[in-house]
Amino acid sequence: MTDKIDLEKIAKKDHKAKLKLKEKEEAYYPQKIAESGLKTIIRFVKYCPNPSKYMKMNITFAHRDLEMIAEAIANKQTWAVISGLNPSGPLHFGHKAIFDELLWMQKQGADLFIPLTNDESFVVGKTKSLAESRKIAYEQVIPSIIAMGFDPEKTNIFVDSDYPSIYNVAMDLSDKLTLNKALKVFGFNERTDTENPGTLFYRAAVQLAQILLPQYAEFGGKKPTLVPVGIDQHPYILLARDVAERKGFIPPAELITKFLWGFDGKGKMASSRQDSAIFLTDPPEKAERILKRAYTGGSPIARFQKEHGGVPEICPIESIRRYHFEQDNHVAEQCASGAMLCGECKKYGIEEVTDWLSDHQKRLPEARKNIEKFILNKPIKSILE
Amino acid sequence: MTDKIDLEKIAKKDHKAKLKLKEKEEAYYPQKIAESGLKTIIRFVKYCPNPSKYMKMNITFAHRDLEMIAEAIANKQTWAVISGLNPSGPLHFGHKAIFDELLWMQKQGADLFIPLTNDESFVVGKTKSLAESRKIAYEQVIPSIIAMGFDPEKTNIFVDSDYPSIYNVAMDLSDKLTLNKALKVFGFNERTDTENPGTLFYRAAVQLAQILLPQYAEFGGKKPTLVPVGIDQHPYILLARDVAERKGFIPPAELITKFLWGFDGKGKMASSRQDSAIFLTDPPEKAERILKRAYTGGSPIARFQKEHGGVPEICPIESIRRYHFEQDNHVAEQCASGAMLCGECKKYGIEEVTDWLSDHQKRLPEARKNIEKFILNKPIKSILE
Numbered sequence: 001m002t003d004k005i006d007l008e009k010i011a012k013k014d015h016k017a018k019l020k021l022k023e024k025e026e027a028y029y030p031q032k033i034a035e036s037g038l039k040t041i042i043r044f045v046k047y048c049p050n051p052s053k054y055m056k057m058n059i060t061f062a063h064r065d066l067e068m069i070a071e072a073i074a075n076k077q078t079w080a081v082i083s084g085l086n087p088s089g090p091l092h093f094g095h096k097a098i099f100d101e102l103l104w105m106q107k108q109g110a111d112l113f114i115p116l117t118n119d120e121s122f123v124v125g126k127t128k129s130l131a132e133s134r135k136i137a138y139e140q141v142i143p144s145i146i147a148m149g150f151d152p153e154k155t156n157i158f159v160d161s162d163y164p165s166i167y168n169v170a171m172d173l174s175d176k177l178t179l180n181k182a183l184k185v186f187g188f189n190e191r192t193d194t195e196n197p198g199t200l201f202y203r204a205a206v207q208l209a210q211i212l213l214p215q216y217a218e219f220g221g222k223k224p225t226l227v228p229v230g231i232d233q234h235p236y237i238l239l240a241r242d243v244a245e246r247k248g249f250i251p252p253a254e255l256i257t258k259f260l261w262g263f264d265g266k267g268k269m270a271s272s273r274q275d276s277a278i279f280l281t282d283p284p285e286k287a288e289r290i291l292k293r294a295y296t297g298g299s300p301i302a303r304f305q306k307e308h309g310g311v312p313e314i315c316p317i318e319s320i321r322r323y324h325f326e327q328d329n330h331v332a333e334q335c336a337s338g339a340m341l342c343g344e345c346k347k348y349g350i351e352e353v354t355d356w357l358s359d360h361q362k363r364l365p366e367a368r369k370n371i372e373k374f375i376l377n378k379p380i381k382s383i384l385e
Numbered sequence: 386m387t388d389k390i391d392l393e394k395i396a397k398k399d400h401k402a403k404l405k406l407k408e409k410e411e412a413y414y415p416q417k418i419a420e421s422g423l424k425t426i427i428r429f430v431k432y433c434p435n436p437s438k439y440m441k442m443n444i445t446f447a448h449r450d451l452e453m454i455a456e457a458i459a460n461k462q463t464w465a466v467i468s469g470l471n472p473s474g475p476l477h478f479g480h481k482a483i484f485d486e487l488l489w490m491q492k493q494g495a496d497l498f499i500p501l502t503n504d505e506s507f508v509v510g511k512t513k514s515l516a517e518s519r520k521i522a523y524e525q526v527i528p529s530i531i532a533m534g535f536d537p538e539k540t541n542i543f544v545d546s547d548y549p550s551i552y553n554v555a556m557d558l559s560d561k562l563t564l565n566k567a568l569k570v571f572g573f574n575e576r577t578d579t580e581n582p583g584t585l586f587y588r589a590a591v592q593l594a595q596i597l598l599p600q601y602a603e604f605g606g607k608k609p610t611l612v613p614v615g616i617d618q619h620p621y622i623l624l625a626r627d628v629a630e631r632k633g634f635i636p637p638a639e640l641i642t643k644f645l646w647g648f649d650g651k652g653k654m655a656s657s658r659q660d661s662a663i664f665l666t667d668p669p670e671k672a673e674r675i676l677k678r679a680y681t682g683g684s685p686i687a688r689f690q691k692e693h694g695g696v697p698e699i700c701p702i703e704s705i706r707r708y709h710f711e712q713d714n715h716v717a718e719q720c721a722s723g724a725m726l727c728g729e730c731k732k733y734g735i736e737e738v739t740d741w742l743s744d745h746q747k748r749l750p751e752a753r754k755n756i757e758k759f760i761l762n763k764p765i766k767s768i769l770e
Contacts, residue, residue, distance in 0.1 A: 117432045130557055131769050161556070161769055164549025171504045171546070174513055174583025177574060182582045188564060197567045198559025201586035384516050384546055 011304040018297055018311040025314055029061055029258060031083045032231045034285035038256065040064040044070070052104040054257060059323060060101060062231070071222040073108050080214035080253070082106045082341035084207075084303035087137035087159075088126035090323040091144045092277035093353075094260040097323050099148050101228055101257060110226070111219070112155045113376070115210040116141055119160040123198035130161050138371065144280045146374055147360055156376035160206065165380035169213060170205035176237070177198040177204060185239050188329035203236070211240045215249040225252040230259065259359035260323055261316035266297025269316075278320075281361065284354035291317065291350050297335065298342035309338040317342070317349045325352040396689040397560035403682055403696040410699055414446055414643060423447040423641065429455070430452035439490040439642060445486060447616070450638035456751060457609045458493050464609040465599035466490045469500035469592075472522035472544075473511035476529045476641045477655035477662035478738075479645040482708050484533050486613055486642060494605070495611070497540045498761070500595040501526055504545045508583035515546050523756065529665045531759055532745055541761035545591065550765035554598060555590035557768045561626070562589060563629040568723070569623050575679070596625045600634040602767035610637040615644065630677065645708055650680025654701075663705075667748065669739035676735050682720065683727035694723040702727070702734045710737040 033040060041061050045051045048070055054060040072079040083102055085095065106112055120126075121133035137159045145157065160166055182204035183189045214224045226236055234254070241251035259268035262276025269277045278287045297315030299305035312318040312332035323329050334340035404538035418425060426446050430436045433455055439445040457464040468487055470480065491497055505511075506518035522544045530542065545551055567589035568574045600607045612622055619639070626636035644653035647661025654662045663672045682700030697703040697717035706716050719725035 076575055123556060123559050125560070129768065130553060134769055164552065167549065167552035168515065168546050171508060171583050174508050174581045174586075175510070177581055177582040179585055181575035183577060192565035192568060193563055195564040196562055197561045197564060197586055197589035198556050200564055201559075201582055202589065204582035205586065281477060298521050384519055385513065 007301055008304070011299050011301045015299055015304070015308055015311070018314055022313040023309050025224055025240070029231070032234075033062050036065050036231070036234050037063075038234070038240075038254070039066075040068075048075075051109070052101055053105075053327065054097070054101050054323075057322065057329070059097070060228075060255060064237075065251070066255060068224045068225070069226050069253050070251075076109065077224065078111065078220060079109065079226070080111045080113060080219070081226045081228070082113045082115070082211050083228050083334075084113075084117050084210055084212065085121040086117045086126060087133050087141045087142070088121045088138040089136060089271045089280040089369050090279040092269055092271060092279045093320055093324060094277065096148070096280060097257060097260055098228060099145060100324070101255075103149060105226070106151055106154055111214065112150065113210070113214055114145065114155065114157045115163075116159045117165070117202070117206070117210075118155065119198070119206065120202050123196060123202055123331040134159055134161050140281060142371055142374065143367040144360070145365045146370055147363035150374070152370065152373040155374050157374045158376040163376060166206060166209050166213070167377075168217065168383060169209035170201065173208050173212065173243055173247065174205050174207070176243045177208075181239070185235050204239075207236060208240050208243050211237075211252055212244055212247065212249055216245070216380050218378050218380050222249045224250055226255055227252050228255045228257060231256050261314065261319040263290050263294035263316045265316070278357075279351060280357065281364075282357065284357045287357055288350050291346055291353060292344070296342045296346075298345075302341055304340055306338045310335040310342065310382060312336055316346055321345070321349050321352060324356070372384045388466055392686055393689070394444050396684050396686040397698070400689070400693055400696070403699055407682075407696050407698040409566050414616070416618075417448050421447075421616070421619050423449050423619070423639070424451075426451075434459075435493070437486055437745055438712060439482070439486050439489075439708075442707065442714070444482070445613075445640060446580055447641040448639060449622075450454045451611070451640060452634070453609045453635075454530040454638050455609050461603060462492065462609065464494065464611065465496040465498060465598065465604070466520060466611045466613070467498045467596050468613050469498075469502050471502040471505040471509070471511060472526045473506045474521060474656045475525040475664040475666040477654055477656060478604070478705055479662065479666045481533070481665060482642060482645055483613060486640075488534060490611070491539055496599065498536065498595070498732065499530065499540065499542045500542045500548075501542065502516070502587070502591070502595075504583070504591065505587050508581060508587055519544055519546050525666060527759065528749045528752040528757055529745070531755055533760070534750035537755065537758040540759050548724070548761060550763075551591060551594050553768060554594035554601065554765055555586070557598065558593050558628055558632065562593075563627045566624070567570070570620050589624075592621065593625050593628050596622075596637055597632065597634055598630055598765075600629070601765050603765050605762050607634045612637050613640045613642060613652055616641050624712070641666060646699065646704040648675050648679035648701045648760055650701070663738060663742075665742065666749075667742065669742045672738050672742055673735050676731055676738060679731070681731075682726045683730075687726055690726055691723045695720040695727065697721055702730055704732045706730070706734050706737060709741070739763055 041055050041063055044066050045055050052060060069079055083098060102112055110199060116137040118130055118133035118137050122130045127133040131326045142157055182200060186203045188195050188200055211227055214225050231239060244251045262269040262273060264273055264275040266273060271277060278290055294316055297311035297318050312335040318331050318335055411717055426440050426448055429451050430440050437445060454464055464600050466487060468483060487497055490725050501522040503515055503518035503522050507515045512518040532688040567585065571588045573585055596612055599610050613621060624640045629636045647654040647658060649658055649660040651658060654661060663675055679701055681702050696722035703720055720730065
């Protein structure tokens, strides 16, 4: 009897903690929207003729100036999307979510710019050399991006160290921003002993150069642009909008997607916590192992879960299935009602994830052959002549 | 009678002021040497088998580690010199002094690296665009350098915007220096409202990249290097020496030349004070006008000057003649003794300067044809592969 009572107690305590986490999670994003002056996506979805799956499911949940992009789409105007990442390891399903959104944008006519910031990886200490992060970019990141199905005609990938124009553009933008403002926005004043001149220049000039690059003459001059970011990068976009204006460009629009939960139950999926992530190059067997032992929104006691239901809002299994394999919220509903327990849900999740990985990895050899078709090498001469 | 007395008074006062300036000038450089821990050139000249004219005349007056360079010369080891400038206008005779010293170094076997920092010109606000300073580099600066007689086999000129490897090297060095140290050495903490991310990155990374470039694998790896600078740049060299050590390179030696006086009597010759300088592309007639109305170390009254002598130590006419056209101190002696007055001295000076300008300008068309032979375009791949 004692055993049974203790288990019941544990299950109750666990459930309560998960509900609390859910509450915190549900308060987090609306609060961020309120603080930042962004708009929720809901109204946009109502009026947009063809919103993305992520928008419809409120995974892409906030924006600024997305109306400008909708107008460009409606008028068949040229527009561009900039979405970079620092190559310090293979892509994981959190990245895939962003790239899925980019695929939707490309279908709406966007020219994609994908800077792979090996200089950032190095100066922030994620890799030991420029060479290491450059190698990761070509060997691990670019093939996975290509294998996701982008159109080479409308996709411009570049590795910072191999696209020297990005530094000329960074220098060209440098005088539009004071050192004071840069130090403040990136919180560098408090970290001058750990940051270096490269991180400051990367954040306050190279990053802006990437964002504003599509508006230089070589790409047809000023145009509507969109930057998908995490909510923590919102201040950088404000800075980019400010610099855009000083430069006579159109301030870029901003689109914000919620983070995917990590499998370790300790926050968002992140390369730095290996147990949190499934990488797109992971062998399916490894993915299966990670999913099997993953943290969930369920209960340690089946009977309890059947009665009280799980907490899908904080479950990495529900989240990977919803982001990547489902078109609606039926998984969450079945979980919350107690109709589907974690074992069954994980079984479906494992099937979906391992199938996807196998397919994706089969496409990698062909993708590797096509790298050159995707690499941007147009020099920016307009600022030098 | 009143007139005569007044003139005498004025002459005395003027002479006294000039002697005071001389005193200040003569105290300035020894004090700088004492403060900076540099060595005077005197001992080096004694033991060096072939010192330069500037060394013998104490115009190049201080150094650090020049012994390392002398050893490289004696052992016929490879060594390199780095001497850059920011292109914001044509070269003047102050620059020519530096290039004359570089010519001597090349004769001693040095490989010369001459970065033309058009990015610096732009980010510090000396030109309105990267394009403007880049144009000045190719049209006004490089031809004058070439016309001075450098050996294309041992001279590497590059314009920062056109030599992208310099930014990769700058990034490669970035993690060897904290932001804190960089802000302090360049005095940026007090100027965060007027400086920008580009000036910080230029000083704390690109400038170091230029100085350490010859020690990268592409140029044969670590080797003795020498940087000729003005005394005000001494702290930058200390920083470069520190970063060199962290990177496993040899800390660069340093060689310091006294500034040439400006013709306006307001300090060193500088492009920013047009009346202070004669540019190497100035028409000889313009140079003659500037020399004729130049400030001198002499007296407004001939009789007074004959009796008391002039003050050659602060005279721009004596200084341009000594730096560029004389091999000893006879002009200064004749001036100080009262044997030669300003009119006569200026006559010789005008002849020397205008002859040199005519010769130099005759060589410019040919120099323009040879620009490509001098341009460095070897990419630095060792840090990317």
